[in-house]
Amino acid sequence: MGRMSERVGTVVRSHGGHYYVDTGDEVVDCTMRGRVKQRRAESDLIAVGDRVRWSPIEEGGGIIEEVLPRHTVLSRTPPPPRAPIEQVIVANPDQVLVVMAVANPSPNPFMLDRYLVACEAVEMPALIVANKVDLVDEDEEDDARDLFALYEALGYTVHYTSTVTGEGLDTLHDVFHGKLSVLTGPSGTGKSSLLNALWPHLDLRTGEVSEFHDRGRHTTVVARLLRPERDTYVADTPGLRQFRFWDIDPEQLDAFFPEFRPFIGECRFQPCTHTHEPDCAVRAAAEREEIPPVRYESYLRMFEHGF
Secondary structure, eight states, X not given: OOGGGOEEEEEEEEETTEEXXXXXXXXXXXXXXXXXXXXSOGGGSOOTTOEXXXXXXXXXSEXXXXXXXXXXXXXXXXXXXXXXXXXEXXXXXXXXXXXXXXXXXXXXXXXXXXXXXXXXXXXXXXXXXXXXXXXXXXXXXXHHHHHHHHHHHTTOEEEEOOTTTOTTXXXXXXXXXXXXXXXXXXTTSOHHHHHHHHOGGGOOOTTOSOOTTOOSSSOOOOOEEEXXXXXXXXXXXXXXXXXXXXXXXXXXXXXXXXXXXXXXXTSSSSSOOSSSOXXXXXXXXXXXXXXXXXXXXXXXXXXXXXX
């Protein structure tokens, strides 16, 4: 078939050599033409989020003729002993939304910092969703907002939401609209409930959006895209550990804490680990609270113990 019969769509799911392509009007079951296989690395054939050219076939379904260039990618490199081949989890994501609860479970700054560092490392815009604000009284809410205000001061956008009262849902809907978003966060923070509140027709079971359970070593890379409305996609991904953490050299970790950047060049020693060296400008800034001490503590934990 010629190029005139080819169409463009987005891969929303793959399974056993079949790629389900959203055309805007329907989802078509496609296979891959042989020459596409020959042109692409074996581990990196087609991922969810890829924009593809495909041709319909007489028996129904279609054949993928070409994978269009990716503008962004969220990937992992398997840890040893497997070969260091990049595996694409989601192609062409626009943003990552990290969902934390203000209560039940209480927010864990270290865990949040791990997500944010992962996003900084792959240069992916990250937004924070502070969910379940209905569960706290005014005093507790002030404490929670103080914590999240720290991240707002660092330049991260924070959305306060409740699926019970509806607070913040209209604004959050606007954040998703027209984009491919990766929704992630620890277990129990209400990711599925948020999506159900925004789009009841999704009818997701609580906990259906993948939780913080992947340990990296033996886990298959699986992701799918939900399309709750036209031109809007949400990636259901296998979990935080799928981010490319094992590629982060501890010596480069300071680059992924935006508030460290004004001070890094001021340390006496270059490079500086900011853990023990004398005349360390980063440590001094944390002592003066120009760098939030809780963030500096997160840095030390990640530097010393990994991710």
